[in-house]
Amino acid sequence: MNFKEQLDKVDIFRKVGECADQLQLDTYVVGGYVRDLVLKRDSKDIDFVCVGSGIQLAQKVAESYDFHVPVSVFKTYGTAQIKLGEWEVEFVGARKESYRSDSRNPLVEDGTLKEDQDRRDFTINAMAISVNNEDFGELIDPFDGLRDIKRKLIRTPAEPNITFSDDPLRMMRAVRFATQLKFDIEPDTFDGIVDNAERLKIISGERIIDELNKIILADNPSYGFKLLFVSKLLHQFFPEMVDLQGVDSVGDKSHKDNFYHTLQVLDNVAGVSNDLWLRWAAIMHDIAKPATKRFNKKVGWTFHGHEDKGARMTPGIFRRLKLPMDDRMKYVQKLVRLHLRPIALVNDKVTDAAVRRLLFDAGDDIEDLMMLCRADVTSKNNNKVKRFLANFDKVEEKMQAVEEHDQVRNFQPPVSGEEIMEIFDLKPSKMVGELKEEIKEAILEGEIQNNKEEALELMYKLAAKKGLNINR
Structure with a gap:
């Protein structure tokens, strides 16, 4: 790839290079922007590293424009940020880091470009491209990140146990990048995650959930959850989901594995909606099945009331995971509570009153509820799937007819x-x-x-x- 040609397509790179030359600072675009450039992924975040003061360089770049460019300075971290239209541009001085065992917050010192690259989480994020005029567009790739991109591989630059012990959040990031990019995690790197999974407990819930939500928003989120499960990372913060895994049998009667069923439902929802909270409803819809599981000699395994108990469990799980305790939680809770209701309306003997009640209870979320219900059909028997989906078509026809006649969705009693x-x-x-x-x-x-x-x-x-x- 001709990086010089690629960088010349965006004015900011030459501009930063000119300012860096005036300040006599070796300066490079690094990290995610370089990775995404190779992958041909759109990115509006640009990170520059210079051997010297990133704050001084940011101020010089801002002053070089004919219009006012505000500079946000974060002295504690030695970083500065400017916004130029759709671009968010960050500047930082090259640094080296050391860690204490009880914290992911590093002790930071000024460093060289090599030391800055040494501290990066993965080889694909450790590449740098010079923007100085003398060697503009030259790639510095000490850990073969370019090769790992071609191999679709997540790998740590340093020994994995050191990388993950120093900053356990990197384990969640490894899974997130693998999921978003559809990459594999290199075997030694994955072993390092398994060995250090319990270290995740020193990471704040807010940082963990930020990475988890990015996994959930990926095209194929089940891949990320399988990595989280096998590595035991999921066990550290979401035991209720771990408890879904497994199959119990009595005689010839077994139930399906509710963990893998949930992942299939999540992928099904991801195929029709980018809404994070509808995806969370898919994750939570059967969360109470372990707590409600019973064996009946006549009918086999039952999970009576799991929808109501799941709705009751939702606030506690959201609170512990540092998810928002607002209308978004109530939305997920509502869909969990209602997710079995539509299929009960298939019977031709069902009254319009039952349809009206569902429309009233679901309100404006009825379309999302039906998306969840359709996603919940995960049988390997294609004929069975077609039959269930046809039943939902019938339910939606009933709801449309009742709504047109009675207009009960979100209605308020006519007398206040x-x-x-x-x-x-x-x-x-x-x-x-x-x-x-x-x-x-x-x-x-x-x-x-x-x-x-x-x-x-x-x-x-x-x-x-x-x-x-x-x-x-």
Whole structure:
């Protein structure tokens, strides 16, 4: 690859090179940008390393423009950042690092380019390209990162046990890069992950979940989870998912392996949606199966109530994993709770009331729920899969017909609590809530239409039975 030609396509590289020459600083573009350049992947983040002050170089580059370019300086880390349109550009001085056993935060000293490359996590991230005029576009690749890219291999520059013991987060990054790039992890490097898996416990939950979410957002997230499982990394932070693995048998009755089923559901969802939280719903949908597993001599293995228990488990798992405790968690919780409901509506004897209730309970998330339900069909029997998916087509037709007629998705009772209080001269009370709830139930059961006229008529009848008088 002609790196000089590639760098000349983006003005920033010559600009930084000119400023570096004026300051007499050997300067290189390094890391992810170089890797992605080789892989022909789009990247808007550029990291420059100079042998000297990265902050001084950043300020010089910013001053070289005819317009104002703000410089964000992080003195603690010796780094500076500027933004140029869609580009985020970071500058840092070359450094060498040493580590204590109880922390992933290194002791940092100024270093040479070689020492800076020595500290990098993987060979594919340890390549550098000079931007100085004298050797512009020259690749410095001391660990054969270019060859590893061609071999599709994740490998550490240093001895793996040292690399992972120094900074255990690199183990999660190894799995993340392997998953995103569809690479293998070199055997000695993977053995280093296995040997140091328990060291992950010194890493903050926030850093772990950041890497995990990137794995989940990959094209084929199951690959990453299999690596996490086999290496025992998953055991360090997500035991509930580990517990899904395995098959129990009594006589000739067995259940499927719920871990690998969950991974198939996750991949199925990934095939139709890039939504991180829908993918989390796929991960969580059967999370309570180990806790609800029972054996019945007549029917075999059962998991009754796993959807409700799974929904109850969701907040605790989200909290422990440092996932957001907001509407995103509630969305996942809702889909976990409802994921068995649609298939029950296949039966032709199911009433419109049951369909209305599902539409009401799912609200605007009904399409996502149906995507999850379809993804949950993982049988190896193609005819069975076609039959189940055809059943879901039938359910969606029913829902469409009911919604067009009754408009119950996310509906609010046509009579508000404020109106009830004003009509009957009531203060906020249990009575007001009961009237609202009875009106809502009547609409969902199809006893009245979803309109104000019929809702008011029912309200007066209910109020009369309760002995309420209209406020004249």
